[in-house]
Structures are given as structure tokens and as C-alpha cells.
Amino acid sequence: MTLFPRVLPQPTITLGIMGLWMVLAPSASLGNLLLAVILGVSIPWITRSFWPDRPYLARPLTGIVLFVRVVGDIIVASWEVARLVVGPLDRLKPAFIDVPIEIDDPFVATLLASIVSLTPGTVSVDIDRAAGILNVHALNVADEAEMIAAIKRRYEAPLKRVFGC
């Protein structure tokens, strides 16, 4: 048990790298499998000091629900932003908003920031984890309180449930 974390500090990343290598490789030959194993073991080992302790996936099913929701939101919000961008620009009300977040874990906070950036209309600018504030730039703010509440309700709350924090 003590050998396992030392040789494979991040088994999930090891599996991910091996899987990606096999997907990208032109053929599923023995040589490629060997390369996948070498890369999958060596890359997490070389970069081990960069990886913080990864939080435990408490509820993977909620994660899938969240993923589907994010994809849906990307489609809906892309459409809205497309209309805003092509329409008259003086109707836009861009603003910085501070979203108070209750996530301590750096990995989960990064996930939340990435989701906010991927959904059109909002880009994460800065995370102040000490103060617990995610600074977001929004293309069009109609109602700031409603926007903050939506980010907290739609993304932060399920993320906290997925990782049990």
C-alpha cells in the first residue's frame, strides 16, 4: 500500500494519459501500449509536486447531471450572446461581478472557474480563495444579484455535492 502512492501518485491521471495516448495513436499495437504505460507512469511521477491532493468524487452521478447541464447552458447562452454581439452594442451592459464562493479546495474552485468561463457571457478573471471570491466579467448584466445566484445555484452547489465539500 505504501508503494502504490509512491510509484503511482495519481492513478486517475495515469489512466487518463494512457487512454488518451491509445486514442491518439495511429494503431493499437503493443509498442504503443508500452509507450502509453511509460508515459502514464512517468508524467504523473515527474510532475507529482504540482498536483495537490485531489478531492474524492463523492457523487459521480451528480457530476454527469452537472455535465449535461453545462453543455445545455453553453448552447442556450451561446445563442443569447450571439444575438447580443450582432445586435446594437450600446445595449450591452458589461460589468465585473464578485461571486462569493464557499469552495476551499483549489481543484474544485478551478473547475468552477472553468465552467464559468466556458459558458458564454461570463469569463472568470480572478479567484481570491482567501476571501472566497470569484471575480467574473460578464458581457451583459441585467440583474447582478440574479446572476450571482444563478452561478451559485446551477454550478457551485452541484460541484460541492459531487466532491463532497
Added chain:
Amino acid sequence: MIVDIVISLLILVGATFALVGSIGLARLPDFFTRLHGPTKATTLGVGSVVIASLIHSGAATGGVSLRELAISLFLFITAPVSAHLLAKAALKTRANRSAKP
């Protein structure tokens, strides 16, 4: 036939959103609003093209090509990171500029 129509529609949707992203980049007034254009073009624009490619190669060979999924995975991981770094750099240079006498 139906597959071709679906693929064409997906490519058109993808191209439209890539175009809208570029229009946004050209039209929007300042740096932070411009930042919204490229992130959008990658998410939905490239996403649609990737799904079209997935269906096309799947229909041509009969199997599922996972390579397209890897492409979208890389894009979805890197797009928010680059947007975040650009925004952070912009905030910092602006702060430095206003701090100067």
C-alpha cells in the same frame, strides 16, 4: 442521406458560431468584452464541427472515432485557462498603469 444533412447542419452551426465569435472580437468595445468572443467560438463552434466529424467518420468506417473527443477535451481544458490568464494579465497591466504617476 439523413446523415449528410445532419453533418451539414452541424458544420453550418459551427461555422456560424465561429463567425459570430470573430465578429464579436472585431466589434466589441474593450478588452474584457472581446475576451468573450473567442471562448464562445471554441466551445460551441468547434464543438459542433467536432460532432459533425465524429458522425462522418463513424458513418464512413462503422466504428466510433475517439480522436475527435480528445480534440474537444483538449480545447475545453485549454480555452478557460487561456481566457483566465489573458484577463489576469490585463487586470495587472491596467493596475500598473493607473498606479504610475
